[in-house]
Amino acid sequence: MHELRKDPLLNRWVAVQFDSKPPEYYNFEEENEKEHSCILCAGREKETPSEITAIRNKGSQPNDSGWLARVIPNPNPILRIEGDLGRRGIGMYDKMNSIGANEIIVETPEHDKRPEDMGLEQMVRVVTLYKERVADLEKDSRLRYALIYKNSGKEAGAVYTHSHSQIIATPIIPMRVKDELDGAKKYYAYKERCIFCDMMREELRYGDRVIFETKNFIAFCPYVPRFSFEFWILPKRHSCAFQEIYAEELEDFGLMILSMIKKLRSVLKNTPYNYIIHTAPNRIPRRDHWHTLGEDFHWHVEVAPRLMRISGFEWGTGFYVVTTSPEDAAKYLREA
Numbered sequence: 560m561h562e563l564r565k566d567p568l569l570n571r572w573v574a575v576q577f578d579s580k581p582p583e584y585y586n587f588e589e590e591n592e593k594e595h596s597c598i599l600c601a602g603r604e605k606e607t608p609s610e611i612t613a614i615r616n617k618g619s620q621p622n623d624s625g626w627l628a629r630v631i632p633n634p635n636p637i638l639r640i641e642g643d644l645g646r647r648g649i650g651m652y653d654k655m656n657s658i659g660a661n662e663i664i665v666e667t668p669e670h671d672k673r674p675e676d677m678g679l680e681q682m683v684r685v686v687t688l689y690k691e692r693v694a695d696l697e698k699d700s701r702l703r704y705a706l707i708y709k710n711s712g713k714e715a716g717a718v719y720t721h722s723h724s725q726i727i728a729t730p731i732i733p734m735r736v737k738d739e740l741d742g743a744k745k746y747y748a749y750k751e752r753c754i755f756c757d758m759m760r761e762e763l764r765y766g767d768r769v770i771f772e773t774k775n776f777i778a779f780c781p782y783v784p785r786f787s788f789e790f791w792i793l794p795k796r797h798s799c800a801f802q803e804i805y806a807e808e809l810e811d812f813g814l815m816i817l818s819m820i821k822k823l824r825s826v827l828k829n830t831p832y833n834y835i836i837h838t839a840p841n842r843i844p845r846r847d848h849w850h851t852l853g854e855d856f857h858w859h860v861e862v863a864p865r866l867m868r869i870s871g872f873e874w875g876t877g878f879y880v881v882t883t884s885p886e887d888a889a890k891y892l893r894e895a
């Protein structure tokens with residue numbers, strides 16, 4: 560079991576496992592490499608927790624084979640859906656129960672199918688499940704934020720080799736998200752414009768950092784990246800919440816993700832990577848709190864290849880060193 564503890568210096572919440580045994584760092588990936596050991600594969604449905612939702616062939620039953628993409632609770636969750644928040648103080652410190660959701664989106668029934676080889680129809684199924692799950696989790700008033708993310712490769716944090724993404728919904732707004740929301744709000748207060756819309760206009764005007772465009776989306780390397788070959792995907796239509804994406808945009812979003820992962824693979828081969836979707840926090844319980852959120856925030860995807868490990872310098876300063884300029888990275892990715 561985990562509990563959530565708040566750092567009184569930086570207001571950052573950390574999930575701490577409190578009933579841990581002496582160090583037992585289990586290598587999930589190695590375990591999954593073993594033959595017949597992957598529970599995400601088709602035919603192993605009975606060995607996973609009961610599915611939350613799935614896109615299935617006609618006539619197939621839940622928790623049976625015949626699915627095309629499915630969502631299951633994480634078998635090793637950090638946060639649990641049952642219970643109350645139990646927020647309390649211990650002397651000068653704050654803590655709460657690890658309430659939240661931890662879900663795995665199994666992107667394909669086939670163990671060796673990589674996202675870049677899935678095809679558009681399958682990628683659209685995956686992003687459709689993303690939307691469905693975030694929209695559903697937003698209804699739980701205990702939850703403040705839902706992050707969709709993908710870890711690809713062990714060095715990027717993946718515990719399964721089978722293609723998957725994850726959702727974690729937290730009872731607090733995580734610090735990185737809050738920093739972005741605050742920055743966007745300040746910019747809006749000053750300029751009365753969305754910073755992301757401005758950024759998009761500037762990138763299109765300048766051009767050298769733009770990688771790829773579809774009807775509804777644009778991919779570019781940010782002017783100030785933290786990782787070499789980092790890129791962002793933004794919807795051209797201003798919208799603060801990913802789950803409010805239109806049906807016709809969803810298809811285009813699938814195309815954008817698929818095209819960009821293909822480009823990433825073609826330039827950087829097997830480099831591990833992460834992507835995340837930054838959407839607005841849950842607005843239901845604190846409707847009055849986010850006065851301008853609908854205008855000042857703009858949902859987006861951030862993609863970070865893990866070419867180098869974080870060093871003591873980055874850890875100690877939050878100051879990143881990037882070895883490929885975003886202008887060069889965009890050029891390589893554009894031409895791929």
Ligand SMILES: [Zn+2]
Pocket residue numbers: 597598599600601669670721
């Ligand atoms: Zn598998």
Ligand SMILES: [Zn+2]
Pocket residue numbers: 753754755756757796797798856857
């Ligand atoms: Zn915008």
Ligand SMILES: [Zn+2]
Pocket residue numbers: 739837859861
């Ligand atoms: Zn972001």
